[in-house]
Each structure stands twice: as C-alpha cells, then as structure tokens.
Amino acid sequence: MTATAEPIASTRFRALGTTAELMVTDPDRLLAATDLLRAELRAVDETCSRFRDDSEIAALHRRAGSPVRVSPLLAEALQVALRAACATDGLVDPTVGQAVCDVGYDRDFAAIARDLAAPVRPAGEAPGWWRITADWPRREVVVPHGVRLDLGATAKAWAADRASVLVARRLGCGVLIGLGGDIAVAGPAPARGWQVAVGDDHAAVDPRRDPVIALASGGLATSSTVCRTWRRAGRTVHHIVDPRTGDMPGSCWRTVTVAAGTCADANAASTAAVVLGDQAPAWLAERRLPARLVALDGHVVRVAGWPDPDEEASA
Known part of the structure; x- marks a missing residue:
C-alpha cells in the first residue's frame, strides 16, 4: 500500500499470522490508533484462531454436538462467516476446516513445512455451512x-472492518x-482517497x-494462489480450498482483487x-462487484467498472 502526499502517519506489525498495516489521517492519533488495533486483533486471535488450543473456537470444537453459549465476538465472527457462505452459495464455507488441515495448513503458516512428503488426500465435500445451528439472541x-470450522476466509477481513470503524469512531480521524491482502477504510478519507497498490503479494507491492x-x-480484498504455497509430494498447494471437493480449485487465476461495501x-x-x-x-459482473483478475499467464481481466490501466495509473 502507499499513502497520499497528505500528512498521513503509518505503522505496521505482525498479527494474525500476517502483516497488519495502519494508516491515519492525523499523525497525532497514530499511537492511540495502534493501541486500539493491537487490542482488537489480540481479541480476535484469542477468539477465532484454529491454531490455539486456548481459543474460544477450539473450545467450541471440544463441545461438538452440544449447545455452547459463545461470546459476542465469536457470535459476530460466525454470523459473518455464515452470511458469506449463503451469499456465495457455499463457495466460501467455514466447515472446510478439516479439508484445510488435510492439505497441510494445520498450523500457523510460518510453521508449515514447505515440502512435505505425504501426498494430499482431499477430505471430500465440506460438511456444509447449513449444519451449523444457532440461537443468535441467546x-x-x-x-x-x-x-471443524475454519474462519480464515472471512475473519481477517471482518477484523479489518471492525477495527477501522472502531478507530475512526474513537479518534475522529480517517483510517x-x-x-494481509484485506483492506478496510473508515472515517474521512484523504482528498484523493487512499492510494492502494494492488499486486500478487501485499508485502511486495510497488x-x-x-x-x-x-x-x-x-x-478491498485480494486472494492469491501464488503467495501462501507449499509442496505436498511434489505438488504445489495453497490455502484456498474448494468446499465442493476438499481439494485445490482448478488452476485459473493467480490473483483476484475485489472492491465491495465491506472488506x-x-x-x-475474491475467494469465491x-x-x-x-x-x-x-459471477462478479452479475453482482456488480468491481474486480481485477490476473490469470496464471499474467493476462488481466477487469469487470464491473474496475479502472482500466490509464485510470489506475492516475488514481
């Protein structure tokens, strides 16, 4: 990402297994904004991480089959995940947890062995998001x-949405x-908008x-099949699983970036x-979602009003 020429302050740090980046329109608010963001992301990790035995979602798994009263934070995270599943007709499904583990993503990405000898044995079709039942008022x-739940397709983006609104409301500045590749903005934007560079890898955009x-x-969100990858028995695999098969989706796009009302x-x-x-x-055009899709050979497809190259360059 890049900032505008206006007096914008920024910082970055590691969180949720990726890089968190924060920008505010008032440099005097950066320290307070950083404290708010760190606290919010810590709470999300303690609630939603499938890599922590002490997370709330791990406790939910241990009580499978029984009604469990969850925290407001986990309730919100689950509702966001289930809404995404409904909106995508199950193309994004939080019940892919076992399938994601079976392809080797069973721990924080930094700890995954990059070349595993064991072959991928797809788990098959995901159990289905509709099998999660809830009494939301209670x-x-x-x-x-x-x-086994995996909120990876929605939790970071939802956390970015929550935190941006929180910081903007508490501190009264643009944020x-x-x-990772998930970006949310709130509050008054810079005069020319937030200038965001889009590429395969959020950490290496130029x-x-x-x-x-x-x-x-x-x-704005970018899903990529070329960044978070590793090898299984000579096969390159990545973190996006097709819920219909429990395996990698067919090769087509290296990167998909989508703009929407929320991250x-x-x-x-973008995941769907x-x-x-x-x-x-x-599918994206039918839903009027501006998107930029980059094929494996580098060919770029723009839909639903995504800026053409000249407009991108002048943004």
Whole structure:
C-alpha cells in the first residue's frame, strides 16, 4: 500500500499470522490508533484462531454436538462467516476446516513445512455451512460432531472492518487498516482517497510497477494462489480450498482483487472467484462487484467498472 502526499502517519506489525498495516489521517492519533488495533486483533486471535488450543473456537470444537453459549465476538465472527457462505452459495464455507488441515495448513503458516512428503488426500465435500445451528439472541451455537470450522476466509477481513470503524469512531480521524491482502477504510478519507497498490503479494507491492487505485470507503480484498504455497509430494498447494471437493480449485487465476461495501464482502467474493475459476468474471459482473483478475499467464481481466490501466495509473 502507499499513502497520499497528505500528512498521513503509518505503522505496521505482525498479527494474525500476517502483516497488519495502519494508516491515519492525523499523525497525532497514530499511537492511540495502534493501541486500539493491537487490542482488537489480540481479541480476535484469542477468539477465532484454529491454531490455539486456548481459543474460544477450539473450545467450541471440544463441545461438538452440544449447545455452547459463545461470546459476542465469536457470535459476530460466525454470523459473518455464515452470511458469506449463503451469499456465495457455499463457495466460501467455514466447515472446510478439516479439508484445510488435510492439505497441510494445520498450523500457523510460518510453521508449515514447505515440502512435505505425504501426498494430499482431499477430505471430500465440506460438511456444509447449513449444519451449523444457532440461537443468535441467546448466542448458543451447535457445531455437529465431525465438523471443524475454519474462519480464515472471512475473519481477517471482518477484523479489518471492525477495527477501522472502531478507530475512526474513537479518534475522529480517517483510517486505513490492512491485514494481509484485506483492506478496510473508515472515517474521512484523504482528498484523493487512499492510494492502494494492488499486486500478487501485499508485502511486495510497488506503486512504481503495480496498479494503484483510490479507495474512499468500504473494503478491498485480494486472494492469491501464488503467495501462501507449499509442496505436498511434489505438488504445489495453497490455502484456498474448494468446499465442493476438499481439494485445490482448478488452476485459473493467480490473483483476484475485489472492491465491495465491506472488506468481509470483498474477501468472500475474491475467494469465491478463485474457486469458480473461469466462471468468476461473469459471477462478479452479475453482482456488480468491481474486480481485477490476473490469470496464471499474467493476462488481466477487469469487470464491473474496475479502472482500466490509464485510470489506475492516475488514481
């Protein structure tokens, strides 16, 4: 990401297994904003991480089959995940947890062995998001036996949405929060909008090389099949699983970037697009979601009003 020429302050740090980036329009608010963001991300990790035995979602798994009263934070995270599943007709499904583990993503990404000898044995079709039942007013959730949740397709984006709104309301300034490829903005934007460079890897984007767009509200999310990868028995695998098969989706796009009203909606759509493959442009266009899709050979497809190259460069 890149900042505008206005007096914007920024910082970055590690959180949720990725890089958290924070920008504010008032440099005097940066320290307070950083404290708010760190506390929010710590709470999300303690609630939603599938890599921590002491997380709330791990406790939910241990009580599978029984109604469990969950915290307001976990209730919100689960509702966001289930809404994404419904909106994508199950292309993004939080019940893929076992499938994601079976392809080797069973611990924090930094700890994954990059070349595993054991072959991938797809778990098959995900149990299905509709099997999660809940009494939301009572915040009671039932996860069936044999179902393992993975909120990876929505939790970081939702956390960016939550934290950006929190910081903007508490401190009264414009804010941009990026978590990996998930970006949310809130409060008054800079005069020319937040200038965001888009590329395969959020940590290596370069505005001198990669397209730059202006983001004034809502969220932006990029899903990539070329960054978080590792090897299993000579096969390259990545973190996006097709819930219909429990395996990697067919190769088509290296990167999909989507803009939407929230970062959570953008991320659900970008993930669904990777799963859909060559059907993704039509699916995104039907939903009027501006998107930039980069094929494995580098060919770029823009849909639903995504800026053309000249407009990107001048944003």
